[in-house]
Amino acid sequence: MTSSSVPISYMQRTRDYYLALGYDNPYRWAHYEDVPFARLQKPLSESKIAIVTTAAPFQSDKGDQGPGAPYNAAAKFYQVYSASTDEDPDLRISHIAIDRDHTTADDIGSYFPLKALKALAEEGAVGEVAPRFFGLPTNRSQRTTLETDIPQLIDDVLSDQMDAVVLVPNCPVCHQSVSLAARGLEEANVPTVIMGCALDIVEHCGVPRFFFSDFPLGNSAGRPHRPEEQRHGLLMALQLLETATAPRHTVQSPYIWADDHAWKADYSNPDKLTPEDIAKRRAAFDQGKTQAKAIRDG
Numbered sequence: 001m002t003s004s005s006v007p008i009s010y011m012q013r014t015r016d017y018y019l020a021l022g023y024d025n026p027y028r029w030a031h032y033e034d035v036p037f038a039r040l041q042k043p044l045s046e047s048k049i050a051i052v053t054t055a056a057p058f059q060s061d062k063g064d065q066g067p068g069a070p071y072n073a074a075a076k077f078y079q080v081y082s083a084s085t086d087e088d089p090d091l092r093i094s095h096i097a098i099d100r101d102h103t104t105a106d107d108i109g110s111y112f113p114l115k116a117l118k119a120l121a122e123e124g125a126v127g128e129v130a131p132r133f134f135g136l137p138t139n140r141s142q143r144t145t146l147e148t149d150i151p152q153l154i155d156d157v158l159s160d161q162m163d164a165v166v167l168v169p170n171c172p173v174c175h176q177s178v179s180l181a182a183r184g185l186e187e188a189n190v191p192t193v194i195m196g197c198a199l200d201i202v203e204h205c206g207v208p209r210f211f212f213s214d215f216p217l218g219n220s221a222g223r224p225h226r227p228e229e230q231r232h233g234l235l236m237a238l239q240l241l242e243t244a245t246a247p248r249h250t251v252q253s254p255y256i257w258a259d260d261h262a263w264k265a266d267y268s269n270p271d272k273l274t275p276e277d278i279a280k281r282r283a284a285f286d287q288g289k290t291q292a293k294a295i296r297d298g
Contacts, residue, residue, distance in 0.1 A: 007199045007214050008264050010172045020270035021282045030142050030176050032206040035247035036186035040164055042127070044242050047163035050130035052153065052181060053112050054138050054174040055091035057081070067106035069094040073288035080152040081135040085114060089133075096138050096171035098218030102263045107224035111170055113195070116221070116231040125235055130162055136181055138174050145177050150184040157190055164191040164241050166234070168220045172198055179205035186247075195237045196220045199250070209244045211237035213253040216263055222255070229255060 015026045040047060058065055062074040075095040083089050091112050093105050109115055114133065120126045134156055139145045157165060165185055167178035175198040182192040186208050193209040196202055197217050202210050213220060213233065222230035233253055240251060257263065266272065273281070 005214075005261060007212075008267060009200050010175075010198045010217075010267075011200050011204065013268055014172055017268040017270050020273070020278055021285060027140070029201060030180060030205045032183070035206040035208060036183055037208045037247040038186045038189045038191045040191045040241045042163055044126055044238060045124055046127040047241070048128040048130055048161070049117060049126050049238065050157060050160065050162045050165045051085075051112070051114060051117065051133040052136050052165055052167040052178060053091065053133060054096065054136055054169050054171070054177065055093050055108075055112055056095050056135070057083070058090040058092050065092040065094040067104050068100070069105075070100070071095070071097070071284070071288060076138070077135060078137050078139075080137065080149055080156065082132045082156055083135075084132050085118075085129050086131075088114065093170050093218055096174060097268070098170050099216035099263070099267050101266045102216040102257075103218035104224060105218055109221060109227060109230050110219045110224040111168065111221050113166070113168060113221040113230060113234045115227070116234040117166075119227075119231050120235055120238070126238060127163070130160055132160065136167075136177055138171060138177060140173055142176070142180065145180050146184075149177070150181050153181055154184055154188050154190075157185060158188060162190060164193070164238075166237060167192060167194045169194070169196050169198070170218050170220060172201055172217070175201040176205055179207045182207045182209075191241050193237050193240050195234070203248070203250060206248065208247040208249065209240040210250040211240060211253065212250055213255065215257045217267065219257075223257065 056075050056077050065075050072094040117129050121129050169175040169178040175196050179202050185192050195211045197215050197220050199212050222233045
């Protein structure tokens, strides 16, 4: 790969970013050598598929959560949730560290592939859409994710008798959370595939199947306003449930975000920030942490 086509190293980028903001305790990302692997027990065309998302249900009293909204700590959620797939939900990603310079978040299909999954079910490519989807919190605490969130998610998935699960993260920590969840589900004998954009975080953690799209964070389900491309991307991801024969199986999407790869230099890059920018971002981050803690503890 040319330097411009090399995926962003999100672990190093975020380390440098938070050091620049004045936080001198770099985050330790989850890492495992052994990776569980569960095989799909039915053909994909007969399987019931569920979606796990890190997007948050819209809350009308929590401020701006629309396309282009700045980080909104008030819009976060802290417990696993579920909702019906019968209707199109209103989910937003304003609460997490997506690439706000290059992601509009104005097409839910780019980060939540329910419409694409329903299309595949109608075509017969998959057997059935699960009756509900699940929301997994974006939690920096790996202990909370492992001991609280994932057991609840596994109980919910098993109670619905899912044949397989597709997990779709958004921010860097989201990618770690769904990676840990995929591992837990596989240990419970539920096959999984992750659709995501942070290659290094997912592969560092160690997962069974990963469909990687080299897109700005916030577009794990495909480029916005391209429904046929989103459907095809989801199909390629789900086909890994049948074709992968061992864990740590990564396939890269054939789609390219743009001919110009300059967007990769923008995300959380301290070299492109002035001292004033850094001070402003540090203040906003501290305010967000305080607000989030008040909601979590309240």
